[in-house]
Amino acid sequence: MLPKRPSDLGGAASAARGRGTSAARWYLVGTPNVGKTSLINAVAGSRLEVGNWAGTTVEVTTATASLDGDEIVLVDLPGAYTLASTSPEEDVVLPAIAADPHGVIVNLVDATHLARDLTLTLELAELGRPMCVALNLVEHAMASGIAIDDAALESRLGVPVVTLRDHRRHGAGSLVEAAREARVPEPITIYPERITSACIGLAPSSLTRWHALAALADELPVDEPAARTAREALIADGIDPFLAIAEARHVTAHGLATVATERLHDRADPGERVDRWLLHPLVGPLALVIGLALTFHLTFALSDPWVGLLGTIQAVLSGWVAALPLPGLVTSFLSGALIDGVGTVVAFAPVLFALYAILGFLENAGILARVAFLADGLMKALGLPGRAVLPMVLALGCTVPAVQATRGLEQRSDRLRVALALPSIPCSARLPVLVLLAAAFVPTHAAWVVTGLYLLGFAVSLASSLLFRRLLPATPSTGTMELPSYRWPPARLVLGLAWARTRSFLKSAGGPILVAMVLVWALLNVQLPGGTSLFETVARFLAPAFAPLGMNDWRIVGALIPGAVAKEVVLGGLALTLVGGTAVEPLAWVEGLRTLGSGVWIATRDTLTALWGFGGGEAIDTGLSARLAGVLSTGGALALMVFTLLYMPCVATLTALRQAFGTRWMLLSAAYQTAVAYLLAWGVFALWP
Amino acid sequence: MNPDARATDCRCSCVPPGTCGCRRVCPLSALELGCCARVVDVRGARHLRRRLLALGVRPSAELRIVGRAPQRGPLELRVGTVHLMMREHEAQEVIVEFAQAEHAAQATV
DSSP states (O other), rough: OOOOOOOGSHHHHHHHHHHHOOOOEEEEOOOSSSSHHHHHHHHHTTOOOEOOOSSSSEEEEEEEETTTTTTEEEOOOOOOSSSSSSHHHHHHHEEEEEEEOOOOOEEEEEEGGHHHHHHHHHHHHHTTOOEEEEEEOOOHHHHHTTOOOOOHHHHHHOOEEEEEEHHHHHHHHHHHHHHHHHHHOOOOOOOHHHHHHHHHHHHHSSSHHHHHHHTTTTTTOOOOOHHHHHHHHHHHOOOOHHHHHHHHHHHHHHHHHHHHEEOOOOOHHHHHHHHHHOOOTTHHHHHHHHHHHHHHHHEEEEEEHHHHHHHHHHHHHHHHHHHHHOOOHHHHHHIIIIIIIHHHHHHHHHHHHHHHHHHHHHHHHTTHHOOOOOOOOHHHHHSSOGGGGHHHHHHOOOHHHHHHHHGGGSHHHHHHHHHHGGGGOOTTTTHHHHHHHHHOOOGGGGGHHHHHHHHHHHHHHHHHHHHHHHSSSSOOOOOOEEOOOOOOOHHHHHHHHHHHHHHHHHHHHHHHHHHHHHHHHHHOOOBBBBBBHHHHHHHHHHHHHHGGOOOOOOHHHHHHHHGGTTTHHHHHHIIIIIOOOOOOOOHHHHHHHHHHHHHHHHHHHHHHHTSOOOOOOOOOOHHHHHHHHOOOOOHHHHHHHHHHHHHOOOOOHHHHHHHOOHHHHHHHOOOHHHHHHHHHHHHHHOOOO | OOOOHHHSSSSSOOOSTTTOOEEEEEGGGGGGGTTTTEEEEESSHHHHHHHHHTTTTTTEEEEEEEEEEEETOOOEEEETEEEEEOOOOHTTTTEEEOOOOOOOOHOOO
């Protein structure tokens, strides 16, 4: 595995480095679910930075903390069972450590799975880097009757070993001490004689003992001839180096664990009883459906009032701007481009925060793996891994966190094809558009039409994922995963992580959304010689292309353009082109403040009532419906609905796709969705009697 | 899984299965719910072997089948302290042996 240059490190990590501090860097390495992020969060407080590791879908959390007067950058490397790669997460760990020769390895070891986690410790010990070991989850081990003697481990491993006891309360004093005394361990694992001698032959060309062993076991991306010769010699003698090395590490780790463990009493894992119900073939799926529906309801119930409040704030600000003695165009720019633009960006925050908080809870509580387990059979029939169920459900809310949640899938090719299938699933922003159009054109069957559109969205999504499976080179993935123990994640961790993810997204998507809003504003406000606006000219130019879809009126086509910013804006676009823009009423300071005050009160009240009841949806007013009937036939309206449902993902989703998979895939997604939308809308219009 | 399938999957063909007390070897996928067994061999593609070994499914490890997901979904296993899910076709690559007495005792739990 070639070490990457430090500049290849993840955005967040290199940002911390770029500050020019010579801060010590700790690389937290451990198996998944060992509590690395939780530790970082406890040590560094809310100063978490979340970013994708450069060029990958792998998310890395970093934080800068000052511990006992020292600035320390904590890098939370993704969970790995082994340094050889079996997943994109594990691909990141070794290059990250190799890229920074001054970093300290802090190996977190799960006390409840001591023998397994020590196997990773033994691998790390072969890297020849200063390291220390921190035993985590000791309380859980104690609860199941296992006591661990950290002094015994320390004397045998030859590196500092500390027990993290409730670091939330006591800080991380002992950890700092251990990391300061981090040592390069002596090799501990005893390999068979033949393996050791073969390794010595390979040593000069290898970076470390670990690399020599990995070369022998054919674990490196490039198989060197010397290693191949040595391996073939061993295999000819009936020794499989891959199995022999793994076995030697396992035996050593098991020996260490046995020496350091004292079994006080036998008590079954209480999670096992929960699993007997949750993973029950009948109760499980029922609980899954109820859980997902409840999750979904809560997300919107809790975030909706705050989106509403943001709308109120936007209106008040625009009112104030209108009251200022400024030229008309400046006022229009301030309220139409800046305030609305920033408002659109910020309006993502409540939904994203709520969905990220739920995602973080499910991930850290060990529930996500159970969801995958229950859904695996069904999803397998659809050609998808079980873990794809969560992104697909999240996509009903917002495609952005859904794209983020594809990280739960094992291989990059799976992540990519699910992410490319996600934009077809109708997100909540598309619902009001569909509802209004359905109510206007097929009032008697509106609910059926909207349901049908949802089903269509899902069908297209599944078809896309199957199509991309054929087109994308598939990396083999396994369906074998750990079902981690249930844990109640600290609220601080879930909220801190949700906030860091929301912030990271707003930072990267804020610019593009704002630019898009300014462009749309310019389109609407630039007057061409001859009296028509640039917007009208562009829309009239595009309109003939939509004639086969039954949408030959430029005002309909025009409304789709601002929809690229966020799908719900299609409604605003229609209102603007058909009904005409409404002038913003100037607002006095005091009156504005009163409106804001009542807005906060309403949002708080609605959030509280949402916790125990379903709120009724708001009726959408306007004389828009009547105007629409004048310019669209029913067939055209259905085509418009299908087109709105499927066409180009919004700017925010595109940014998320670019972040995760790069510009090329983002452009492909935009082109693919638009083409599919066009074809299906055409089909619907052509088939409509 | 019906008992006949198990009998044919296992190398020993005594009827009813296990009455001869011999060492019984079969793929993990052929084990019944609640069975305890010891891993003999891990076959399959490299990435699968890697993942299985890393998770503790290695020769000489003892495991128990605790559940099965609906719609012929994955198996739920315990290997040592580790709790796993494994798809059926992957479980076919894991060869296990079990003692009948152990099996019978566990099956009644």
